[in-house]
Amino acid sequence: MIDVKPIRIEDYLFVGITVQLPHTTLLVIANDIGYVMCGALDVDLLNEKLQDRPIIAGRAVGVKTLDDLLHARLDKITVKSEEYKWKVGMLVKDALLQIAE
Secondary structure: OEEEEEEEEOOEEEEEEEEEEOOEEEEEEEOOOEEEEOOOOOHHHHHHOOOOOOOEEEEOOOOOOHHHHHOOEOOEEOOHHHHHOOOOOOEHHHHHHHOOO
């Protein structure tokens, strides 16, 4: 099952996506600039194999819901996301506010 819902952080709108897969759940919070995902995101692949694409993305691990993801800390980030002042260890909510439109 796929669930898509709006997520409001302060006055900014993001989209939350939950994909139920066998034995796991894929979680994403995104806008038109970038996104944060659960541990399924392969940040190394984005940085190494897709380095020609300006992907702003981060990963948080140990989350089971979109709310967990929103309040988790970034475990890994893409090189491009550093331009938006993202840092490993920062709250996902705070990172998303850095790319808010």
